[in-house]
Amino acid sequence: MHHETLIESVKSRRDTLKITQEMLADLSGVGLRTLKQFESGKGNPTLETLTKIGDTLGMELIFTAKNLTAD
Amino acid sequence: MHHETLIESVKSRRDTLKITQEMLADLSGVGLRTLKQFESGKGNPTLETLTKIGDTLGMELIFTAKNLTAD
DNA sequence: TTGAAATGTGCATTAAAACGCACTTTTCAG
């Protein structure tokens, strides 16, 4: 998985929930600037930041065995 | 998911593969100090660090819908 | 088209991650 996929997960989810970056920032406690940075692919968020975002969006971050068959 | 679960995933996987923190540090390019910090629960790693570790262990980091039924 | 809402970016500051090094503590086979 690429960094992008994680970003897409968040943007997609946020889109589904119809909330703006600003709302997510407020709800999650993550700074708006940080969220913008992350969603625009310019950031390298910490686990804490990702967790806050995930919690707010009803998602959780996990490590799974990588699928080696597909490419 | 708690931060711990992520840590356990890594420690468990590393244990299965029979590699030390030092080896994982070398293989992944993540500093040994950083890895120790993370595995001992004292750290707040960046996505990049988690990705490097995951890549080396054949794991990938993903966001999944949180399971609200279980607890 | 148009303007407001939403998103993206430049700049500066503060807090903290990443890191190396040396040392302590823990683990465990023999």
Place this chain on the structure above:
DNA sequence: CTGAAAAGTGCGTTTTAATGCACATTTCAA
């Protein structure tokens, strides 16, 4: 038990994430 390997911690430095603020750019319904 014992020693060596593995894991954890204190300390200091450098890099950078997190953040606010102001402004630029994009999106899109009316």
